[in-house]
Amino acid sequence: MKIIIIDYGMGNIHSLNSALIESGCTNVKLSSDYKLIQTADKIILPGVGNFSKAMDLIKIRNLEESLYDFVVVKQKxxxxxxxxxxxxxxxxxxxxxxxxxxxxxxxxxxxxxxGVKIPHVGYNQVQTNPQTVLLKSLPELSDFYFTHSYKMLSDEDINQSICHYSEDFIACYEKDNIAGTQFHPELSQKNGLTLLKNFIEKF
Amino acid sequence: MLRKRIIFALIYSNGYFMQSRNFRLQRVGDISWLEKNYKFKEIAKFLDELIVVDATKEHKDKEQFHKVVSRLVEGVFIPVTAGGGIKSTLDAEALFNSGADKVTINTSIYYRRDVVKEIISKYGSQSVVASVDYKLIDDQIILYSRDGSNREEITLDDYINIVHDLGVGEVYFNSMNKDGTGFGYDVDIINAYSSKFTMPLIVAGGAGNEKHLHEAINIENVEAVATANLFNFVGNGLPNARKYLLDNNVNLARW
Structure with missing residues (x-):
């Protein structure tokens, strides 16, 4: 199992790398190279910081095509x-x-x-959607570490699991071959490692 | 429900971890000592976050500190905040590259706000923790920078406005009078000011046992309690403290 973490200069990949290894994936690489990315079994898109800056960096490093081919064309x-x-x-x-x-x-x-403080920082309980692969074997309410000022909402069923912080928002989703977590599994103790193990083995 | 947090802060100086008492530092041991005596990877399972600060007074050896940060984050699956002497975006970047999830900034909040702004614009609000040291003198709250050595003129209210305007993600509010005493947190001041902070608030200074953690963590608008007391929480101190708080229905994450 080869997992490539997409390198576009946004965020700490240190913990993610060691969390993946801890969760049983021995072949973890960091890359922004088109060819190398296409050879991965699965990829992870990390990131902290500003949305626009992240999109700029994705474009500057020509990652749009890499991601489109991997995710949409190959459905990996x-x-x-x-x-x-x-x-x-x-x-x-x-x-x-x-x-x-x-x-x-x-x-x-x-x-x-x-009436709530922003950013939303700390461990918060996620209502785990039982239909999801990533949250398999985790309790109905599971703690994960969040740190963000922006939240995602959707009017479609994307198998979302919900978290609440003065309002409901999407804590994680998985639709076909695409999954996302607002929280940081690599900073969420045992719960995060379970999720990453599920991603490695079952997703 | 958003959980409250227990944070352990490590004070580092010149290759060693220190016990601080009213900001006077006493050498305890190096990172191998810490790993041996604290079994850090095990202890971290009972913590919500870790902070490590380079408090070396003169000539900080940055590279050596970066190595310590890299070694600390290894196999620890909680957020790690690092800081001490950040004067430029590059200083912050080096800590992020060493594996820190956030940086803590103290003196530059007073003297290099453009740098703080730049770090926030690049890495986001959530990546910056403003650390403020204060002393109570004749019932007045006096702020100090430069590892507690430099008295600042601005008031705490001014400071809160400044960090709010900068867009800082969290504040680490540290009592120098209580620091390392083990006599308990500065509960009166925390009660008086916690609601003024518009961002998550971490309180520090004075924790000597689990009852102190309990008292401070239940204060409204306090999101996290921190302790840097290596002596009082050695061995099973932290696991026992977490268990005590959970048994007393404190709203902490469960794994």
Whole structure:
């Protein structure tokens, strides 16, 4: 099993790399090279920070084509994490309106600050959708680590699992070969490692 | 439901981890000592986050500290915040590249706000924790920078406005009077100010046992309690403290 973490200069891949190894994947590589990416069994799109900047870097490093061919043409598995999960969606309102990769029917908006602090930081309970592969064998309410100011919403059934922080938002989704987690599985102790193991072995 | 957090802070200076008492540092052991005596990977399972700060007074050896950060994050699946002496975006970048998920910034909040802004615009609000050290002098809250050595003129209210405007993701609110005493958190001040912070608030300084953690974590608008006390929480101290809090129905993550 070869997993490639997409390298576009956004975010800490240190913990992700060691979490994947801990979860049983011995062949983990970091790359932005088209050919190498196509040889992966599965890929992970990480990311923290600004949506527009991330999209700029995806374009600068010619990753749009790599991702499109891998995910849409070949229908191979991808997991987006945090900002990576968001840019798989249609668009975000961070810095005006900006299109994402548009693989998933989800839009990204800033949290309403109805009396809650922003960013949403810490472990929060996710209502795990029993239909999903990634959350298999995890309890109905499972704690995962979140750190974000923007949230994803969707009007389509993308097998979402919901989290609540003054309002409901998408904690994770999986549709066909595309999965995304708003939270960081690599920073979520045993629950996160279980999810990554499910991604490696079952997704 | 968003959980509250227990954070362990490691104070590092010149190759060693330190016990701090009112900001006077006492050498405890190096990273091998820490791994041996704290079994850090095991202990981390009972923590929600880890902070490591380079408090070396003069001539910080950045490369050596980066190595320590890389070694600490290895096999630890919780967020790690690192800091100490960040004066440029490159300084922050080097810590992120060493495996830190967030950086903590103290003195540059007063003197290099353009740098803080740049880090936030590049890495996002959630990646910056502003650390503020304060002392109570004649019932006045006085802020200090440069590892507690430099008295600042601005008030805590000003400071809160500044970090709000900068878009800082969290604040680490540290009492120098209580630091390392083990006498408990500065509960009166925390109660008086916690609701003024518009971002998640981590309180630090004074935890000596699980009852202190319990007292502070239940304060409204406190999102996390931190302790840097290597002596009081050695061995099973942290696992036992977490169990105590869970037994007392504190809203902590469960794994």
């Amino acid at each position: 598995p991808i997991l987006g994490i945090c900002l990576g999960m968001q840019i798989l969606g249609l668009s975000s309102t961070e810095d005006g309106k900006r299109d994402g990769l548009r693989f998933i029917n989800g839009v990204v908006e800033r949290f309403n600050s109805n």
